[in-house]
Structures are given as structure tokens and as C-alpha cells.
Amino acid sequence: MLAMHISPNSPINEILERARKVIDSDVPILLEGESGTGKTFLAQQIHLMRGPGAGPFRVFLCGGLPETLFESEMYGYEPGAFTGARKRKIGLIERASRGTLFLDEVENLSPPIQAKFLRVLDEKKFFRLGSSRERQVSFRLISATNQDLQMRIDAGEFRKDLYYRLAGITLTLPPLRQRPQDILPLAHHFLEQTARNLGKELALSEKAEEFLLGCSWPGNVRQLKDTISIVATSSPAGLIEPDVFAHMLQWEEAPKHDESLRAMEMRHIAAVLRKYNYNRARTARALGISETTLRSKIKKYGLGDRHGDDTDTPSISDG
Secondary structure (H helix, E strand, C coil): CCCHHCCCCCCCHHHHHHHCCCCCCCCEEEEECCCCCCCHHHHHHHHHCCCCHHCEEEEEEEECCCCCHHHHHEECCCCCCCCCCCCCECCCHHHCCCCCCEECCCHCCCCCHHHHHHHHHCCEEEECCCCCCEECCCEEEEEECCHHHHHHHHHCCCCCCHHHHHHHHHEECCCHHHHHHHHHHHHHHHHHHHHHHHCEEEEEEEHHHHHHHHCCCCHHHHHHHHHHHHHHHHHEEEEEHHHHCCCCCCCCCCCHHHHHHHHHHHHHHHHHHHHCCCCCCHHHHHHHCCHHHCEEEEEEEHCCCCCCCCCCCCECCCC
8 A cells, every 4th residue: 555655644644544534435536736746556545445346447548539539448339330440349438347447637638528428427328439229337436637627627628517527525646845754765665666676685875865855856756766766777786875866866946837847757758768779668667657658658748769750649558
């Protein structure tokens, strides 16, 4: 559980306690927070609170999908539903049945998709593409956003009625710079995890711990995890000293706005891609993300590799 890797006085413990109070109901949960604060991992922990009968946990990355692709991935389709649909596909919403459906970056849903998905949430019924049979489904919904959805509503970019269906309870994850007590427990956890996978004996020196505590971590928990992973991979066994972190951590101020955070993430991903010679599997492992998420971010930031621009379409990840 997440609580094993954070400080006893971390504000995350209060967030977990709020989640426990509604865990036996189907109240939808909206997770808010900057990129990298751990919303996906928190969603997994909330899902696991239900115990052995929690069912499947399915993740859908909402960013940048056209309406037709959203429907085929979310609802599935029958053979012949469209050109190239040779076999039946079970959609994510069915595969999440009696479990949890996690919508990440929900702010990126287009208005037409928002309207159709709202009906599914209201009625818990849907059609596969190419089918006239209405199907019922039951799932626990957790959504996440790194933006202020109220501002998106005011701008006419997000439906107010959908917002209220998503935000039965809203949990806001503070950025890592506002909970420095979690930096070292998380750093030690990530280091132990990576060292075990690498078969190395690694530890942080006292000065390295002081260095990590002095960083503002604009990329939050994800940046901390990525940094520890890359340093552990490139370091010999033994104590890790602060100098090995210096070239990676040059962002001393918190991002002034979301563009700053995106620029930081883009530079970091580009650097890791170069480090691993644009090998996506190795890059994804080093970043601690799935290859599907990496492909989505490569497309998002236009990080075409040496073989040409990446034209893959972002899709779902089962987390």
C-alpha cells in the first residue's frame, strides 16, 4: 500500500482515510493534482482497498483520441462494424465490469465524447459498435485531472453535468514540494525497488539525502522515481553521492504554470530517449511508465526518433 512508503504525518494519509469512508459505495471519485503527483498509483490503492473481491482495474488515457477510436476502445465492436473490424473486440468498459474503471487526463475528452459517456454513466448501459443489443455494465469510476475543471466548465470546454457525475468525492493530491516529509521515504522505496530489479546493493549517502530534500521536484513523485531509477541504473554498487544527481536536477523553482511542467517533462523524456538510443522498451522502463504511455507522450511532444516521426495513436493502458 502507498501508506507504507510515505511519512506517518503525510497529508496523503488523510486523503486515503477519506477514500476509505466511501470504499463500500459506488460513489465516483475525482483525483486532482499536478502531473506526476501519483494519481494513477493512488487510484490503484483505492481500488485495492476493496480487498480480494475488488475485480479488475482498467486504465483509459483520455488524451487526444478521436471520437471513433474512443468508442471502439471503450465500448468495443462487432465484426464488420467498420472497415478492418474482422473480429469481435470487448471494450474496456466491459473488461472493467465489477471492478474499477480509471479515466486518466479526463479533461481531454472532447465535447461529443463527454455527452455520450455521460449517458453511459447515467444509465449504465451501452452498445458495442455494430451491435443493436444494449448491454448493462457495473463498475466503480475513478477519474483524474491535472487541470482545474471548474475553469474548463466556465470556458465552455467541459460539461458541468459530467463534472458532477465524476466528482462524487474530490481528492486533491498536493505536489511533492508541499509534502517534503515524503521525499526520503519515497526515494528509499524507489531505490530499493530498482536495486532489487538490477541485483545491486545501493544506498543513499547522508549528503545525497540532504540534496534530494533541497530539490523542489516540479515533476513531483514521477520525477523523483525517474531520477532514482536512472541514477541507480547508471551507478555502481555502494553509496550514491549527491554529485550523480546534479546533472539531472536543474529545475530549482516550482513551475509557474502548466506549460512549464510540460516543458520539463518533454525535456526529461527527450533526454532519456537519447540515453537509451531511442529504444522505447528500455526508455519506458527507465521512466517507470508503460510503452503505451510513452508512445502517447512521444506523439504529444513531437519527439520523433531517429527513424522518423512517431505516428502511433495513443491508446489505453491496463495500468
